[in-house]
Amino acid sequence: MTEKTNQYSYGKAQLFWLVTLRVIIGWYFLYEGLAKVMTSGWTSYGYLMDSQGWFAPLFKALAQNQALMPVVDALNMYGLILIGLLLVLGCFEKIGYICALLLLALYYLSHPALINAEYLFPPEGSYLWVNKNIVMMAAVAVLMAFPTGKEIGLDRAIFKCSKK
Amino acid sequence: MAEDKKKKNISKGRREALKTLATVPVLGVMAYGVYKKEKNERSKRLAADMFRFKEKPVPPPVTDGKRIRIGIIGYGIRGKDLMNALGFSTPQHVEDLKTAWKSNAQDSRYKDFMEQEDLNVEVTAVCDIFDKHAEEAMAAGANIHREGLNGKYEPTPKRYRHYKELLAADDVDAVIIAAPDHWHGTMTIDALKAGKHVYCEKPMTWTVPETYMVREAVRAGNRVFQLGHQNRQIETYNRAREIVERGLLGPITLVETSTNRNDPNGAWVYPIDPEANPKTIDWKQFEGDPERVKEYLDYMTSAGLAKYIGPDSRDKFSLERFFRWRCWWDYSTGLSGDLLTHEYDAVNQILHLGIPDSASSSGGIYFFKDGRTVPDVLHTVYEYKDRNLSLLYSATLASEFSRSRKIMGHDATMEIGSTLSVTVDPRSEQYKDQIEKGVVKPGQPFYTYTPGQKDVDAISSATQLYFAQRGLLYSYVNGKRFNTTFLHIKEWLDCIRAGRKPSCGIEEGFQEAMTAHMGTRAYLEGRTMYWDRDKEQIVRG
Numbered sequence: 037m038t039e040k041t042n043q044y045s046y047g048k049a050q051l052f053w054l055v056t057l058r059v060i061i062g063w064y065f066l067y068e069g070l071a072k073v074m075t076s077g078w079t080s081y082g083y084l085m086d087s088q089g090w091f092a093p094l095f096k097a098l099a100q101n102q103a104l105m106p107v108v109d110a111l112n113m114y115g116l117i118l119i120g121l122l123l124v125l126g127c128f129e130k131i132g133y134i135c136a137l138l139l140l141a142l143y144y145l146s147h148p149a150l151i152n153a154e155y156l157f158p159p160e161g162s163y164l165w166v167n168k169n170i171v172m173m174a175a176v177a178v179l180m181a182f183p184t185g186k187e188i189g190l191d192r193a194i195f196k197c198s199k200k
Numbered sequence: 201m202a203e204d205k206k207k208k209n210i211s212k213g214r215r216e217a218l219k220t221l222a223t224v225p226v227l228g229v230m231a232y233g234v235y236k237k238e239k240n241e242r243s244k245r246l247a248a249d250m251f252r253f254k255e256k257p258v259p260p261p262v263t264d265g266k267r268i269r270i271g272i273i274g275y276g277i278r279g280k281d282l283m284n285a286l287g288f289s290t291p292q293h294v295e296d297l298k299t300a301w302k303s304n305a306q307d308s309r310y311k312d313f314m315e316q317e318d319l320n321v322e323v324t325a326v327c328d329i330f331d332k333h334a335e336e337a338m339a340a341g342a343n344i345h346r347e348g349l350n351g352k353y354e355p356t357p358k359r360y361r362h363y364k365e366l367l368a369a370d371d372v373d374a375v376i377i378a379a380p381d382h383w384h385g386t387m388t389i390d391a392l393k394a395g396k397h398v399y400c401e402k403p404m405t406w407t408v409p410e411t412y413m414v415r416e417a418v419r420a421g422n423r424v425f426q427l428g429h430q431n432r433q434i435e436t437y438n439r440a441r442e443i444v445e446r447g448l449l450g451p452i453t454l455v456e457t458s459t460n461r462n463d464p465n466g467a468w469v470y471p472i473d474p475e476a477n478p479k480t481i482d483w484k485q486f487e488g489d490p491e492r493v494k495e496y497l498d499y500m501t502s503a504g505l506a507k508y509i510g511p512d513s514r515d516k517f518s519l520e521r522f523f524r525w526r527c528w529w530d531y532s533t534g535l536s537g538d539l540l541t542h543e544y545d546a547v548n549q550i551l552h553l554g555i556p557d558s559a560s561s562s563g564g565i566y567f568f569k570d571g572r573t574v575p576d577v578l579h580t581v582y583e584y585k586d587r588n589l590s591l592l593y594s595a596t597l598a599s600e601f602s603r604s605r606k607i608m609g610h611d612a613t614m615e616i617g618s619t620l621s622v623t624v625d626p627r628s629e630q631y632k633d634q635i636e637k638g639v640v641k642p643g644q645p646f647y648t649y650t651p652g653q654k655d656v657d658a659i660s661s662a663t664q665l666y667f668a669q670r671g672l673l674y675s676y677v678n679g680k681r682f683n684t685t686f687l688h689i690k691e692w693l694d695c696i697r698a699g700r701k702p703s704c705g706i707e708e709g710f711q712e713a714m715t716a717h718m719g720t721r722a723y724l725e726g727r728t729m730y731w732d733r734d735k736e737q738i739v740r741g
Contacts (some may be wrong), residue, residue: 067233189219
């Protein structure tokens with residue numbers, strides 16, 4: 037009987053680079069979150085109001101809802117931090133990936149790289165439909181398909197314990 | 201053998217732990233990085249910290265359950281705004297707002313109006329000398345549930361044909377005066393004498409002599425007088441005041457303000473109501489208080505300004521003069537009274553300037569050659585010798601190219617509109633070190649403040665400016681959006697209930713009126729006017 041597990045199925049280089057990718061993406065999320073928390077008065081109001089594309093009315097309505105905005109801001113800031121921690125530590129990594137994909141999808145939907153879109157925060161590159169959020173989503177999806185937390189990460193201990 | 205196994209287990213355990221915790225040090229690296237970055241930022245923030253402000257506490261809400269009974273005098277353009285701010289609007293107007301909101305969800309006026317706080321007031325009396333306006337005011341006063349057409353209305357407030365009858369009514373505690381300018385002072389004095397609290401539209405007065413009388417009437421009683429400069433409620437101006445108080449601009453030598461309008465409505469060419477005629481308008485009452493008119497005529501004739509009187513006879517019925525009264529000296533003081541007063545009061549609020557030492561004006565009727573007597577282009581320069589500064593007001597009604605309101609200091613210039621920005625001067629001495637270190641970039645907005653954000657980073661953001669310029673921002677108090685006229689009226693009502701002093705009371709009003717009169721007289725007489733501080737009089741140069 038073959039146990040369906042990734043254990044020992046990666047070569048050393050494969051494991052090294054997968055873990056590196058996971059930690060780097062985690063770092064990116066973690067610091068994005070920390071920077072927002074440390075900026076007093078930070079709000080995603082401006083970003084949301086600058087939304088374009090099909091979902092723009094939804095994001096703008098959200099921004100203008102005074103009761104919801106603090107919740108949206110808190111979810112974004114602490115969501116980023118939590119995802120970052122989960123990815124860096126390899127702790128419940130699947131949850132981390134799913135949350136990361138969700139946030140990235142929201143960012144993309146709010147600021148899609150459309151042909152006629154002009155944003156207030158000009159992007160640092162040139163994009164057509166595909167932008168860095170999409171690239172990051174693909175990278176996260178790859179990591180989700182090739183999990184590493186049970187190799188290098190807290191999941192190694194967590195899932196061993198739960199197996200017992 | 202057993203020892204070997206034990207050793208193996210230990211090393212396996214170690215390896216397990218190592219693999220489990222391998223990435224934890226990454227968090228340590230990040231913590232170190234964040235610490236270093238913060239330290240670096242902090243050294244750069246020294247300049248920015250000077251622009252860090254605390255939110256001012258809002259005066260406690262007045263919970264006195266007493267319902268204040270209001271009388272409305274004048275239900276024209278501004279009267280309607282004021283009554284809306286009180287929470288009363290005609291069913292037709294509510295219906296229009298609702299329709300606009302249904303066709304465009306972004307149009308939040310209906311929602312804003314419906315959510316506007318109940319001020320615990322009742323409109324018991326209205327007075328307007330044009331029947332249609334009076335009837336509309338009654339309908340608005342009865343619409344206590346803020347309903348559209350076919351709603352449920354309460355009994356209508358009583359209509360008085362003469363404002364003095366309204367002032368004599370026992371069921372009126374306070375009045376809102378939104379009659380034409382030539383009535384402001386007289387109505388305020390009469391209302392105070394009748395024991396009513398007064399909210400009066402700006403300008404406070406039309407003639408100089410009545411200005412003293414209004415002040416005397418307010419001082420003599422214990423009624424609350426608020427002049428209608430709703431800019432007093434704009435959060436940005438309070439922040440501007442703090443910036444000046446901290447000396448962040450350095451010595452201020454020049455203040456520039458302006459009016460830039462470019463449409464007939466902005467030049468007071470208001471539409472004439474088809475229902476208006478000598479039968480529906482009480483022209484006699486429109487003419488004005490005889491005593492005031494005499495003061496006006498006395499000044500104009502004694503100063504050799506008879507050419508500015510009329511040209512129509514005062515008793516001749518005229519729809520133009522009734523609806524567009526701001527175009528004639530006979531009823532208004534033109535740009536000085538209508539728009540200079542707003543600019544002046546905003547600057548007075550920020551700099552506490554008081555009445556200037558002198559005023560010089562020039563201008564003319566350059567575009568609207570429609571028979572008006574007041575200028576459509578006007579420039580007035582006020583000198584404040586003790587403060588070592590000039591205040592410049594420059595207006596045109598035939599170009600709306602935006603000129604910002606600027607307070608110009610040796611170290612920095614502050615521009616104030618719906619947002620506020622401070623630009624450091626390249627030659628500043630106060631910021632010399634920071635300019636050299638590259639922390640402050642002279643010539644670029646260094647600090648911007650957008651109301652609604654509790655604490656803004658002292659790094660300029662194009663975003664905030666962008667949103668403000670596109671009208672996406674509103675006036676905020678503690679993060680909540682408000683209409684400034686509503687706040688100004690609310691403050692007046694709170695002061696009535698709690699015996700507090702309003703932000704634009706008689707002292708501010710007296711300064712506003714005298715300053716405007718100095719500018720007006722300087723224009724009319726073509727010479728500099730001076731303020732004699734001891735005698736409190738305007739004197740000729």
